[in-house]
Amino acid sequence: MTMSGRGLNSSRWLDAIWEPNARIHNVPNGMDMLDLTGDGDTKLIILDLGSSTLKDIKLRILNGANQIAEYTMVDIPSSIIGFHTENNNNKSAVLAVGSCSSILIFKNLKPHFKFCLPLIPAHPKELNIWYKTNMDAELNIFTLKDDLKILLKEIGAASISSRTLKFLSLKTEIRQNFVEQYRKLSLFKVNVITSMSTIRKDAWTEIAFSYLVVGTEGGEILILDHRGFLIVEKYIIGWPPVAVTSSGLWAGDGQIALTGRDGQIGVIERGKTLKTWEKLSAPAVAMTILSSQGVAVVTMNSSFFAFSKQGRKLWKVQLPGNPLDMVSLPLPQNGLFLLAISIAGFGVRIYDQRHHIDTIKALESVASLKYGRLGQEEHTMAMITFGGGLNIKILKRTADFRICPYFNNNFNSLNNIKFTIPKKTTLSIEQTIREKSETTHIHRTFQQGFLRLRLNISSKVQNILIVEQQFQLLPLALQCSILGFGPQYKIKIYVTCLLERYLPNKFFLVCRNANILVKPRVITLPFIAVGFHLPAIITLVIKNRIPNRIQILVCYKGQLKPLNIITITLPITEDQIE
């Protein structure tokens, strides 16, 4: 779909910051805009995962494009979120960073508190085994190993502590040491935070007390009150949530929607158990709230769904590419509630309900999005690209989303379809006349000629068949490739069996050439299963610089003639690069 000039140049968005070399590696849920100090100036807080292999993880706090604080993280934080601790009173927000098994709380740009998730008691049997080890005067790591292995088989890794797993994965020599080090400590299983969100407790005011909603690897949702950090409520859902969003007031009709790794989706209401909806057709990439109606989800198979609060599917839109992130864009002054979806290769698309109404073009695909108040600006969109660039745009006050250039696009395109059937020229008419007038002649000449050709061909084919008496289809397909610049080459031969059954191991390959050193000369092929590619490598060294040929013969044991001969012309040796 091409963009009409209106959408792009008279763009609804102003460029505020474009920092292509910010080197930020960010994933969804790793960004927030918060007024941390209470001075009304909102900062951008970004979780920088360093590199894709997760080294050098930092929490960066930016004021505009300037970094004002940076904290190095020890564990890998899965999400960050800001929330308020009191109704209407203190303007400054609190930042929570969910990192491995603990939540780090920042206040006033400073680390404030670390809350650890409650440990899960270890399985009684496991506890028992370690207890015995602890009691035994003499440590026998072999019986310990055997006991634990049996236990692992019995209850599965999911319910076993990481100590046991680590112990089992160690080499025998260091196991002793390991046990000595750990057996005195109490045994627990550690929980990991997978996602976080907040939910308002009882007030709709701009600054309102919120609970933290935490999803864990153990398949629970915890509702946390930051005052004294109490777990107010706990819901067992049975699978680790990957995304959590909430709407409403927890004290009232509040709802927490969550989705899992296998496409599970459902909601929790206060005091009720999880209500699951129809599974998604693919795992969700991002989930966000859809005004008061329900939730919107984008999935791996490039679909964009909306669900009502009751779990009814409102719509499904096919996206042009893979979605990467999605955020809500509430615009109460226009009475709109939009959604922004970042799509690989298509920039960020803005949707009003199911209608695509605007696109923010980006040079690189946008890895994560955040929309909200930044600095003094009410409507800003922060985008982090795959290349690590930071892009911040501001929605113009005059932006009018009622004019949507995309809406009529389909109808326009239908009218100017290029559909041309080539016109027949006078030439063809002349020919038609000729054909009609000399029908029999043309027919005869053609049929005679055709028969003659046919005869000719049959005899030629016959000749070939005589020459290759054993012409038969090879049940093997060979794919040869030459690697190297010479004088040393490697020939890679992929042998593929094309038969229904197994190939008998009576085939072998022979390489033939006079002045090339070939190693190995003969390759015996083993049993090959159908569709299995067996790689065989031949090394060659060319002795002189004359263009060389090498022949590979496919032979069958007990048969004199080769079944097939493949001739490979070797390229001329390159000059040695000095």
Add this chain to the structure above:
Amino acid sequence: MDNNILNNGKRNEQLSSNQSFRADKSNKKIPPVEEKNWILHRYYTRHEYEICKIIIEQELEKFAGLTEFPHYLKGLILRKEGRVQDSFNCFQNSYEVNPRNVNNFTQIAKSLFLLGDYKRAIEIFLQAKKMSDPSEWEINYFLGECYTRTNQLEDAETHLIHATKLTKNENPYIALVKLYVIKDRIIDAIDIYTNALVSIPESEEIATELGQLYLDVGDIKRAFQQFGTVLAQSPNYTKAMIPMAYIMQSNGEYDVAFSKYKITSQSMPESWTLWNNIGMCLYGKKKYVSAITCLKRAHYLNPLALAPACNLGLVFLTTGQVVSATIYLCGAVASGRTSSMAYLLLGLALKRLDDLDGAESSLEKAHSLAPQDPWVLINYAVVLDAQKKSKQARELLVVLNDVNTLIDLDLQIIRMTKQLTVKLQADDKLSRPLFTQEERSFNEDEV
């Protein structure tokens, strides 16, 4: 958990004045095995498989393969890459680590299904079914697919019906209908789709296929309605557009059909059925030259298909280019050995090339394939008469008369029959050439 409020204050550490979170007391902390699961899944959903694989390998090394999720995810990625055997091994590993997870079971079974080992797949699916949540429909669906492929259709039906009751996903419905079509239970198939549309009204595929089924049983009105609904929902859905245009075309609304084809041609310029239909549409509008171009394009795209070859023959016969007609009809005969139409047209073409022997044998074949077809009968009779085999010709006319009592014949045939009867009765050498022009168009529906 019996109490909702857990006491957890003990473990919380108030930070010391150095204002850092690093103050972890012991270095003895063992990182939990699930630590990186969330980021792995995050990368996976963003299709960043290469990074995913790197981290998976790191994790597997760290815990000597005793982690479940990395194995599982690796399996998913490898399967996505088409390496089913390798992914099967991964799922087996994750099963080894955690035999309690149903997902591991189902993935192993799915892999076996993809590898074509349906028997073992069924065994494992059945085992998984016992362990899983009874509302899980996917296992039933796959069981249905497996049983269909091992030809245990009864079992397949039970499982698929069960699956359709549990889900709004279209896959089990489609599989079930496929099964009914194999068993030739079209009415049941239509029922299933009608039910499916109640719960999944937005599925274009099901709505279109339902239309197609109506078309197959000859209920053109319902089919038309069905395609109309689909197109109202998504006006550019080509799969519904072609049969819709086909119905219009058979009703003689060539212009409407043509505009529909025009839209379709944008998204599927290489479909021979489309060009064939466009060709016949133009033929209907008596634009023979353009019709030939389009049909030739269809024939170029699939020289082995019957319809374009046959239609080309027909159009060429109409325009009097008999040599061309013969050539394409030869091809048509070779590709559709059971099509009486092709033989009939070939017979006519050969007759016009004065090859009466050829025409006779061709029509004989056509007659043996369709002994009741009035067009074949009359043309065969005419050729036999020309070959001076009046006895056989008369026999054919008798048959034709019988047919006439059953269905209303085309006026042209009746006129011709009368002429021929008169001629045969007179039995003199009235050398008036008797020609018939085939006008039945031959439209191929979308495959």
Add this chain to the structure above:
Amino acid sequence: MELFEAWSLFRRKHYEECAAACTELLRKSPLDQAIWVLKMRALTLQVYVDDIEGEEEGIAETLFDNDTISAMPRPGTSLRHPGTAVTGQGFRPKTQSGRPLTGSVRPATQSALDTSSTLEQTLRTPRTASTARPITAITGRHMRLGTASMLTEPGGPFIQLSRLNVAKYAAQPTIAKPLFEYIFYHEHDPRYALDLAVQATQVCQYKDWWWKVQLGKCYYILGMVRDAEQQFRSALRECKSIETILRLVRVYIKLDQPLAALDLCKKGLDYFANDVALLTEMARIFEDMNNTTMSMKYYKMIVQEDSSHTEAIASIGLHYFYNDQQEVALRYYRRLLQMGVHNAELFNNLGLCCFYAQQYDFTISCFERALILATNENIADVWYNISHVAICLGDLIMASDCLRLAIDADNRHAPSYNNLGVLEMKNGNIVNARIYFHTAASIANYLYEPHFNSSYLAYKNGDLQTSYNSIQKALNAYPAHRDSQEIFKKLQKYFTFM
């Protein structure tokens, strides 16, 4: 007198004799500059090649390119990712590099690698006579077969480059120019040539455009494309010449800036209205950008200027053939025949055109002529096309015979394997069909048909894994193929994300 004789020999283009005569004269008077220059000219012209045309980019240059090109060019601005063609591949077949078939074989039609392909893949593509692409072209770029440069001259080389006093000769314009050409064309030593050119251009205070062009040539050959661009541009400012324009166009193509090249050509046409060389260049660029309409426009202009321009006629003919106007194509091919082109390809095309344009009585004789004229390299194509005629006539036995002959002539003829597979499939020989498709696919990874066919076959037989892998390859070769997309969608159900 003897000098005059040598001069006369030179004028009559008897370069070898002329060089011999000069050698003789030089023995008598070794310091005669006139004779020295004459011999230089004679030797140069002996091996002179039109180096604008004779160029083929090597794999090494393409892949190890120093000029980094943006990895994601906008559509339609790059030759490496040509915009989508107007007609699909179903109508006009594709060559290895992803371009539609060109009307005539010309240099650089095989270049412009897909940047996504890996080095190994590129090296793996066989380098046979029909698809040969040198790994690196620097060494042999301007070599003419059997040229003198291969033969060592008796008594050592004519001019010892290492002992040459470059500064001295650079100061003498009359000698410098022939000397440069000698070094450049005869000795193939761009480094020395560059040295000479640099000094010579300093001597004439950067005023002689000729030297700038030569400098550009040297830079270009040494791979310093940006420097070459500067030199050519500066030369063009002083003197407009077609040669310089063409060379600059080459530079832009190498830099993958076809739009700049087109722009330059257009400006060039303002000075040299309707120049065939410029028009040809433009037509080719448009063709490489998959813009057939524009390409045709320019080819037609060329034909109006030069009614016997083979490349243009052949290209137009091909265009009409694939555009369902075979009778027009036939007329163009006849024109080629009248011009004296007499080869298997032409007769083959004539035969096909006759068949599709309903001139059946000539069809067979054209094919027979093509078979007689065919060489080992192209006979497979003729057989392949005859098989098409046989298929149209429904003679499937003959068709498969023809395809067998095609394979016998060229055992890497992928389309034949593919079609043989289709015929086998029609006969219900699933195993054979599978083998043929597999062979075709492994030979010609760039054709989508074999991949699609084997995927389709596997899908029908329930081998979902093979089908899935093949269909991805098919879509890789032709992303917009509707039927492949359809199968892929069906298969994705089984290979889902969960």
